Amino acid sequence: MPLRFLQYGLLLVPTVLYSLMLPAESEALYTFYILIAVGLAVAHRFTRSGAPQALLFLAEIVWSSHLIASYGPFMLSTGLSALYVYMYRLNGSMRWTMLAIQITAINLTLCEHYSSLPWLMWNTAELQAMDWSSESTQVIIAMNLLLFMTAALAWQGAKTATSRGQLEHVYDELRNKHYELQEARAQLLLFSKQLEDAAQIEERTRISRQLHDDIGHRLIRTKMMSEAALLTLPLHPEQGLVIVEQIRDQLTASMEDMRNTLLKLKPDPQPSDAYALDRLLEEVGRDTGIITNYAIRGQAYPLYPSTQIVLYKNAREAITNALRHGKANEIKLELVFEQQEVTMMISNDGSTLSLLHAEGSTSTGLGLESMRQRTQYLGGTVEIQANYPYTVITRIPISNKMNLL
Structure with a gap:
């Protein structure tokens, strides 16, 4: 929207002010010329591809040059109106090619406006005879400076708009x-x-x-x-x-x-306590009389409910196997909190051979497979260390998404 206001403002405001200085008999033709310029400017709203836009910009440049030749440098504003638009809408070499064409056309038009001969009939003598300190030459230089400054501002604005x-x-x-x-x-x-x-x-x-x-x-x-x-x-x-x-x-x-x-x-008033590992070990020690140890390493943080459930069920399965098959007298549960994962290690002093043999049986094998399946749902793994003491290790990754919930 600001680009459109600037385009129409440069086109209409100077031309309306200039019409106040024209004699009455010239206003009709001048108004017709300005309407053609406005029509060319409005036509850009209905073109989106590169080729039609480039042709319209060329038509605007030619028409603004005709207005400069007919009414003087004051009509340069019509050319600046087109310059602002194509600096924003054209890309790459097409933009600079159009600028070079406009600069050349405007300079030739200004020279023709201040000379008695058409620019096509100039020769070396005519160029040498030009007074570079005259008012017309200064006007041409000023118009070129204004043209280059406007092009630089439009290019900077186009870069800002692109960013x-x-x-x-x-x-x-x-x-x-x-x-x-x-x-x-x-x-x-x-x-x-x-x-x-x-x-x-x-x-x-x-x-x-x-x-x-x-x-x-x-x-x-x-x-x-x-x-x-x-x-x-x-x-x-x-x-x-x-x-x-x-x-x-x-x-x-x-x-x-x-x-x-x-x-x-x-029902437990605190659902998270229902899957507390320390409570599980306490119940096992009280019911069976074996020695239980519970340890936490690292900075503890709240776990996602699904993670609590998987750790609890894996711990219960590992403890049950240790008591039933390993005849363990001591069970140790260690929970390690790390930045990327939480690890639970359950070790016992039971018979390693009995536990390894029990893993081949139907009941315990299904239990171990259930541990692995429910851990894989969360992207984790279950490992078995057969060396004494027999240890079951559960690793579950902790992602940032889960910490945000």
Whole structure:
């Protein structure tokens, strides 16, 4: 918009002021000439390609030169109007070629305006006879200086406009990237919710399996022992009493398992504590009597919920294997916080051969495969160090996007 105002201002304001000095009989032809110049300027709004624009600029240069030859240097403003526009719209050599054509045309027109002979009829004697200190020569020099200054200002303005356009393009790219990051953040939140739901479903499945396999079988066994006790007590009271004591022990163990299951089903007011590794080790040490050690290295920072869930489940699986197959007496869990990843190392003093042999079995092999799969969902890895002490290492990368959520 400012370029258009400058273009029409240079074209109309000086020409309107000059019309006030013309005699009445010359105003009609002068107005017709100015309307042609305005029509050429307006025609640029309907051309976008290079060739038609260049032809229009040439027509404007020729017409402004005709106006200078007819009415004098005051009409130079019509040429400056065209100069500003093509310095902005043309690129590369085309811009400077057009400037050279305009400078040549205007100088020839000015010389012809102040000379009695057409410029095509000049010779060496005419050029030598010119008075370079005359008013006409000074006007020509001043017009050339004005032309060069205007070209320099227009070129600088075109460079500034190009830089501004590039900055706007970069800003648009950054804005689009921002929207993409917002969408990625929403997808990560959705993925976290889905992963948490999957973890809850897996936990419910495990609890239902425990109720069926452990407590259910134990209750069936208790029922069968009760029937045996009813038949044994009348004939052999001592054997029947032993059976009743076994029934009592079975019921006590079933009640303890039921209590632990209900505690796990009870909602926690702080969801993040449900996957606390130190609490897991504390429960394992209290229930089994083994020695547990928990250590943190590095500057601890909040973990993404999906990362907490994966670390917790991998830790529980590794501890279960250490107790069941390695017959471990001591378990050590070390959590290492680094800038790019978090690492969890679980080592035990159990039998390394037993653990390696158990990895080939169906149940434990599936457990190890589950650890790897859930870790790969987050771009992490699971490593096994078979040397004593047997160690399971979980590495999960921590990206900047996850820290921002």
